[in-house]
Amino acid sequence: MKRRFAESYRIFVGVRQDDLDRLFSRIKEKTFKKGEVIAREGEAYPENPSVYIIQKGEVNLIKKDSEGKSRKIGVMEEGNTFGMENLMGKLSGLTTYPLTYETSQNTEVHILTDEGLKQTLSKDGYATVALNMTRYLSRWMRACLEECATVEVIRGYLRV
Numbered sequence: 274m275k276r277r278f279a280e281s282y283r284i285f286v287g288v289r290q291d292d293l294d295r296l297f298s299r300i301k302e303k304t305f306k307k308g309e310v311i312a313r314e315g316e317a318y319p320e321n322p323s324v325y326i327i328q329k330g331e332v333n334l335i336k337k338d339s340e341g342k343s344r345k346i347g348v349m350e351e352g353n354t355f356g357m358e359n360l361m362g363k364l365s366g367l368t369t370y371p372l373t374y375e376t377s378q379n380t381e382v383h384i385l386t387d388e389g390l391k392q393t394l395s396k397d398g399y400a401t402v403a404l405n406m407t408r409y410l411s412r413w414m415r416a417c418l419e420e421c422a423t424v425e426v427i428r429g430y431l432r433v
Contacts, residue, residue: 282326284354284405292398302328304381311382312359318368320383321388324329324356324406330380335373343373357406360387 285293304312311325314337325332327349334347335357350356359370390399 281352282354283409284324284326284357284402286405287401288398292300292394295388295393296385296398297346299385299393301384302381303384304379305376307315307376307378307380309380310374311376311386312356312370312372313429314370314373316370318370321386322359323387323427324354324360324385324390325374325383326383327351328380328383331377332380333375333377335375336371346372351372357410360406389404414417 290298305385311332314335329351331351332353332355333345333350333351335343337343355374390402394402
């Protein structure tokens with residue numbers, strides 16, 4: 274199970290087996306019912322943000338438009354990871370969820386907290402996971418940018 278789990282999720286590629294063995298003891302599993310909100314746009318991050326890995330089911334990504342109307346902008350499926358933007362965002366001073374995450378069916382997830390990652394992994398293991406998360410977020414951002422209809426949509430958001 275452990276090796277298959279690590280091979281199934283890109284954020285663990287390159288992490289040493291001894292780090293993975295320690296990490297598995299910190300993974301929590303949770304089932305959400307259809308229509309359940311995992312996190313709501315605008316809510317404050319918890320003190321210890323989490324990364325969610327979908328084991329079974331689907332999660333809708335919902336964003337409010339400029340008029341306050343909720344729009345489904347994507348779907349995460351089995352094997353997809355979400356919440357990395359929250360974990361990485363907290364490191365950059367962001368404090369609220371950018372999206373609502375709502376299940377479209379009964380959904381089972383693996384949950385890893387930032388504190389669990391830090392306390393369990395070696396420095397090299399944590400750095401590898403952080404780099405893998407950055408790669409994942411970069412691919413996601415690239416896909417989003419390719420879908421933008423105009424440059425006006427992203428004006429001001431790409432400043433570093």
